[in-house]
Amino acid sequence: MENYKPIVDKILNEVKKAVSGKDTEIRKIFTAIAAGGNILLDDIPGVGKTTIALAFSKALGLDVNRVYLTPDVLPTDITGFTMYNKQTDSFEYKEGIVMCNLLLADEINRTSSKTQSALLQAMEEKRVSVDGRTYDIPSPFTVLATQNPVGSIGTSRLPESQLDRFLIRLSIGYPDAESEMDILRERKTSNPLDEVNQIADKSLLIEIQNAVKEIFVEDKIYKKIVSLSDKTRKSPYIRIGISPRGSLSVLHMSMARALCEGRDFVTPDDIKEVFVDTCSHRIVSSSEALAEEMTAQDILKDILKGERL
Numbered sequence: 001m002e003n004y005k006p007i008v009d010k011i012l013n014e015v016k017k018a019v020s021g022k023d024t025e026i027r028k029i030f031t032a033i034a035a036g037g038n039i040l041l042d043d044i045p046g047v048g049k050t051t052i053a054l055a056f057s058k059a060l061g062l063d064v065n066r067v068y069l070t071p072d073v074l075p076t077d078i079t080g081f082t083m084y085n086k087q088t089d090s091f092e093y094k095e096g097i098v099m100c101n102l103l104l105a106d107e108i109n110r111t112s113s114k115t116q117s118a119l120l121q122a123m124e125e126k127r128v129s130v131d132g133r134t135y136d137i138p139s140p141f142t143v144l145a146t147q148n149p150v151g152s153i154g155t156s157r158l159p160e161s162q163l164d165r166f167l168i169r170l171s172i173g174y175p176d177a178e179s180e181m182d183i184l185r186e187r188k189t190s191n192p193l194d195e196v197n198q199i200a201d202k203s204l205l206i207e208i209q210n211a212v213k214e215i216f217v218e219d220k221i222y223k224k225i226v227s228l229s230d231k232t233r234k235s236p237y238i239r240i241g242i243s244p245r246g247s248l249s250v251l252h253m254s255m256a257r258a259l260c261e262g263r264d265f266v267t268p269d270d271i272k273e274v275f276v277d278t279c280s281h282r283i284v285s286s287s288e289a290l291a292e293e294m295t296a297q298d299i300l301k302d303i304l305k306g307e308r309l
Contacts, residue, residue: 004208005262008034010199011059018055018192019048021179025172026052027260028277029144033060035256036209037167037249038123038143040108040281045148047172053104053144054193061201062101063138069111075118079128080135093130098122101202102142109147109158116158119143120165140205160240160284167249168274169281208259215255216265224271225250228307232279237289237299246282253278276300 008030015026029052032039041049050066057064067073080096097103098119105119122128123143127136145166147158163169175183186192200208225247233241242250253274254266261270280296289299 001211001214001264003262004211004259007200007204008208008260014059014196014199015052015055017195018051020182020186021175022048022052022172025170028168028170028274029056031253031256031260031274032167033140033142033205034208034212034260035167035252036140036142036212037252038145038165040163040166040169041144041146041172042169042281043146043148043172047174049144049146049172050104050106051193052172053102055196056144057102058193058196059199060102060205061198062140062205064102064104065097065100066104066106067097068106069108069115071111073111073115075114076130078115078118078122080130082131091131093133093135095135096128098128098137098141099135101138101140102144105143105145107148108145116162119145120162123165140202140209160282163281164243164245166281167253168277170277212252212256212259214264215258217251217255218265221254221266221268221271222251224268224307225254228271228275228303231303231307232283232300235286235299235303237286237292237294237302238283239286240284242279242282246279249282250275250278272304275304 012023012026012030015030016023019026029039033056043049053066054064056062067077076096078096078098080094080099082091082093084090085092108116108119122137126139126141127134129135174180228250229242229244229247232238235241250271254270257270257274258264258266276297279300283296283299285294285296285299
């Protein structure tokens, strides 16, 4: 099997030109893209979410669209609609914003439930249905959605069943002092995005995504993932544990991480590295966890500590 680590490292190095001090988060985002999944960035405005998306679109040669999901965004804005053309005496399909390779969906929790559902359905099925006709979304296709955890006025929280559609949930967080100084220097007179070069193209990304599916997984890896999921279902700190879909997501992220590290097989360390980010949005904490002020990440880290990997 071909070693994709050199090309992956080149892609990540280009993205890092535009975003300082977030190497770990950048690698995790690409791992999710390589796994063919969608990413939820749960963070405050201004920490670089849009810059990361645009940097990836340039480095990977992807068509990118962006939408700010205000309450007045309609489902047809997402999926597209048909319009009557008097000149041709026929109805024509007008593409929605999902017709791209990388969609940056800002503030997904601020739009209506119907619009959320239209986007999440498109994410899951990779196609849209408009007036009885089905249209395929271009391949590859990834959604990078953001939501602001601070302030709930005018928001419509995603239910757990819809959060489950995202492969991982990340928080970019504030940069450290040195990285923030780098940002100030770099953006004083120019935009670092202008320095990002295209390293790959759509066909190469599809090749990488297909290669992920060929990563070897031995039975002990399956057992580790099932054991971790089972512990979330039995933990007194978790009211709703990891579903089989969540277990699959851990598997797919582990396979993608193996490929990004230049291996053709999954190791226990791959599971350990992806487990929390892949599962933190898939569990519902119990009253005991809330009383002890334990976050989903805290609970999952404790489960990892109790599992020999």
